Amino acid sequence: MLATSLEKNHQADLANSILQIEAVSKSFGYRQILNSVHLALQENEMTLLLGKNGSGKTTLMKIIAGLVRPSGGTIFFRGGDITEHPESLRSAIGVISHQTGFYGELTAGENLVFFGRLGKKKNLNEKVRQAAEKTGLSQFVDLPVKTFSSGMGKRLNIARLMVLEPAILLLDEPYTGLDYDSTRFFNEYLESFKATGGSILMITHQIETCFDLCDTIAILENKELKRSFSSTAFSMEALIREYHNLTR
Amino acid sequence: MRRILGILLIPAIAGCGWMIFFWVPAEASMGIVQKIMYIHVPSVMVAYFSFFIAFISSVGYLWKRKEGFDIVACSTVEIGVIFCGIAIVTGSIWARPTWNTYWSWDPRLTTALILFLIFVGYILLRRFTTYGEQQARLSAVIAIVGCLDIPLIHMSVVWWRTLHQPSTILSTQKNVIDRPLAIMLWISVFTMALLFAYLLSMRIELEQKTRAYLKQIANIY
Amino acid sequence: MVSDIWTILAKDIKLDFRSMENFFSMLFFSIIILLIFAFALPADTHDHKTLAPGIFWVTFLLSGMLSLNKSFQMEKENGSMEALLVSPTSRGAIFLGKMAGNTVFIMIIQAMLIPLFSLLFINTAISHFGELLLLSLISTIGFTAIGTLLSGLTTDLRFKDILLPILLFPLLVPLLLASVKITQGILWSQGFQSELDWVKLLIGFDLMFLIISYLTFDFVMEI
Numbered sequence: 001m002l003a004t005s006l007e008k009n010h011q012a013d014l015a016n017s018i019l020q021i022e023a024v025s026k027s028f029g030y031r032q033i034l035n036s037v038h039l040a041l042q043e044n045e046m047t048l049l050l051g052k053n054g055s056g057k058t059t060l061m062k063i064i065a066g067l068v069r070p071s072g073g074t075i076f077f078r079g080g081d082i083t084e085h086p087e088s089l090r091s092a093i094g095v096i097s098h099q100t101g102f103y104g105e106l107t108a109g110e111n112l113v114f115f116g117r118l119g120k121k122k123n124l125n126e127k128v129r130q131a132a133e134k135t136g137l138s139q140f141v142d143l144p145v146k147t148f149s150s151g152m153g154k155r156l157n158i159a160r161l162m163v164l165e166p167a168i169l170l171l172d173e174p175y176t177g178l179d180y181d182s183t184r185f186f187n188e189y190l191e192s193f194k195a196t197g198g199s200i201l202m203i204t205h206q207i208e209t210c211f212d213l214c215d216t217i218a219i220l221e222n223k224e225l226k227r228s229f230s231s232t233a234f235s236m237e238a239l240i241r242e243y244h245n246l247t248r
Numbered sequence: 249m250r251r252i253l254g255i256l257l258i259p260a261i262a263g264c265g266w267m268i269f270f271w272v273p274a275e276a277s278m279g280i281v282q283k284i285m286y287i288h289v290p291s292v293m294v295a296y297f298s299f300f301i302a303f304i305s306s307v308g309y310l311w312k313r314k315e316g317f318d319i320v321a322c323s324t325v326e327i328g329v330i331f332c333g334i335a336i337v338t339g340s341i342w343a344r345p346t347w348n349t350y351w352s353w354d355p356r357l358t359t360a361l362i363l364f365l366i367f368v369g370y371i372l373l374r375r376f377t378t379y380g381e382q383q384a385r386l387s388a389v390i391a392i393v394g395c396l397d398i399p400l401i402h403m404s405v406v407w408w409r410t411l412h413q414p415s416t417i418l419s420t421q422k423n424v425i426d427r428p429l430a431i432m433l434w435i436s437v438f439t440m441a442l443l444f445a446y447l448l449s450m451r452i453e454l455e456q457k458t459r460a461y462l463k464q465i466a467n468i469y
Numbered sequence: 470m471v472s473d474i475w476t477i478l479a480k481d482i483k484l485d486f487r488s489m490e491n492f493f494s495m496l497f498f499s500i501i502i503l504l505i506f507a508f509a510l511p512a513d514t515h516d517h518k519t520l521a522p523g524i525f526w527v528t529f530l531l532s533g534m535l536s537l538n539k540s541f542q543m544e545k546e547n548g549s550m551e552a553l554l555v556s557p558t559s560r561g562a563i564f565l566g567k568m569a570g571n572t573v574f575i576m577i578i579q580a581m582l583i584p585l586f587s588l589l590f591i592n593t594a595i596s597h598f599g600e601l602l603l604l605s606l607i608s609t610i611g612f613t614a615i616g617t618l619l620s621g622l623t624t625d626l627r628f629k630d631i632l633l634p635i636l637l638f639p640l641l642v643p644l645l646l647a648s649v650k651i652t653q654g655i656l657w658s659q660g661f662q663s664e665l666d667w668v669k670l671l672i673g674f675d676l677m678f679l680i681i682s683y684l685t686f687d688f689v690m691e692i
Contacts (some may be wrong), residue, residue, distance in 0.1 A: 099548025
């Protein structure tokens with residue numbers, strides 16, 4: 001077991017965090033999925049959320065994204081309760097989940113413009129052009145998304161995040177389907193996103209890929225967030241060993 | 249509480265049955281067939297009443313998100329559908345000798361039929377979803393939409409066959425009904441209400457037990 | 470709010486008419502239903518006069534059902550619904566946008582069906598094209614208001630294809646009765662005036678379900 005003394009000072013975290021999850025619980029009918037979870041996301045930081053399959057990681061992320069209504073608890077975004085202003089949080093988050101969420105019949109550009117419009121972004125055409133350029137999709141902007149490979153779809157997802165300019169990223173297994181180059185590119189994007197004040201919550205099983213980016217690691221176990229600690233406290237090997245213990 | 253209700257029900261139903269056949273005089277023009285009214289009218293009233301409770305508890309569920317509201321809603325809808333079915337069947341049996349046809353698109357029977365269809369849809373929706381928060385939420389929406397549709401359905405069905413004339417059946421019937429007949433009707437309504445309360449408490453307890461069991465087996469691992 | 474509705478509506482129209490598959494299959498479906506009625510019913514044109522309004526609205530209900538099904542199918546394909554729900558748009562705007570998309574789609578099909586309907590069943594109908602289209606618009610609003618709510622409600626469920634009509638059609642009885650009666654009035658050249666009560670009922674239906682569906686759509690869209 002990792003020393004509990006490594007645990008961060010929970011109270012200090014809460015004071016200056018961008019997103020605060022307080023005692024959130026969720027039960028789907030007869031099944032308890034989350035039981036009183038506390039978590040705080042900081043600016044300029046990435047939090048890695050670990051847990052075995054079915055431990056409620058994705059549900060927690062969906063609750064933060066406002067897709068699932070928690071059975072109990074509150075979420076504060078920049079100090080305000082989000083049940084009162086759900087749109088304020090939703091305009092600040094960017095999501096990558098299992099599905100891309102693009103319309104196959106529309107072109108990549110049209111998709112980006114559509115989501116940009118819903119995100120109330122100004123200067124949209126310019127932003128779309130830049131995002132496509134940065135993600136290397138410039139020559140594909142006018143092609144329908146249904147012709148895209150899954151790797152290109154992922155890149156387009158990153159382009160959407162660039163257009164939406166969120167303050168918080170919720171990433172659910174973002175590395176699946178990314179080749180080596182794309183992975184490196186994605187990590188560079190996350191690095192710069194963090195540097196400009198962004199906050200990231202990531203679920204992944206590829207700890208090696210993202211370990212260098214992590215600042216905090218949180219572990220969901222038995223429906224509860226048992227531990228969260230700083231990543232500088234121990235090596236990647238130690239974490240992976242711990243993770244294997246957990247999922248065994 | 250329920251036991252008292254159950255014990256009370258036995259003499260109530262027996263007494264009500266006896267009174268229907270031996271105490272109350274048969275209605276002059278329709279003869280003995282008219283006695284089916286003492287089942288038909290109370291079932292209609294109970295059906296409407298249970299859909300009304302289902303509506304209230306569905307609103308309550310969406311507002312407060314307490315499982316109890318959902319249990320009440322699904323129990324009342326099931327009982328309401330049964331009474332609605334009884335009302336339709338007895339109504340058409342009654343219609344056969346009086347209007348010489350089983351089905352005459354009488355506005356009130358037609359409304360009951362459409363209500364029956366709506367809430368059978370509600371039960372099907374519950375069947376096609378698994379016990380959980382989604383099931384409760386979606387079926388609450390259907391119950392609310394269905395109940396709010398009732399006045400429109402009734403109005404349109406009345407206009408549909410009666411060529412714009414407002415339904416005068418209700419007002420004329422009041423004068424037609426004799427005093428003992430009216431008393432008998434109220435007694436049977438009261439008996440049916442007792443039966444409804446008994447069934448509802450049984451159904452709610454059954455639902456609670458089923459859910460407790462489902463919770464138990466789901467959290468075993 | 471208004472700009473969000475417009476964005477979603479424009480996207481839906483673009484999707485519908487980009488590949489035209491949806492549009493043509495829906496149009497052909499409606500045409501085939503009308504033809505089947507023509508084959509199945511007696512050739513006597515006198516009978517047609519009394520049957521025609523019913524035929525018109527049954528065709529409307531069946532083809533409208535399919536377009537409702539399609540509407541949320543488009544969103545489900547790549548999980549776009551989730552992307553839509555995490556965007557800072559309100560659920561109400563999503564509802565009104567999808568509903569407007571359905572309304573436009575159904576209205577275009579109706580506009581094309583009226584001439585065919587007139588040709589097959591009642592030749593004078595084409596001279597009431599404007600009135601029939603206006604009536605179609607009023608009915609379509611009520612239909613899509615409740616239809617969009619219910620197709621959103623059933624998208625995630627098993628057997629949704631059968632569940633949607635089972636839930637939807639009984640609720641639509643007032644709309645169907647009113648539309649048929651008003652169509653009779655129109656086809657017998659009495660215009661809307663003869664059936665003013667039904668018009669009021671229809672508009673009441675529209676308003677009521679627009680409000681109820683708008684308010685309850687939030688609950689349907691939780692996952």
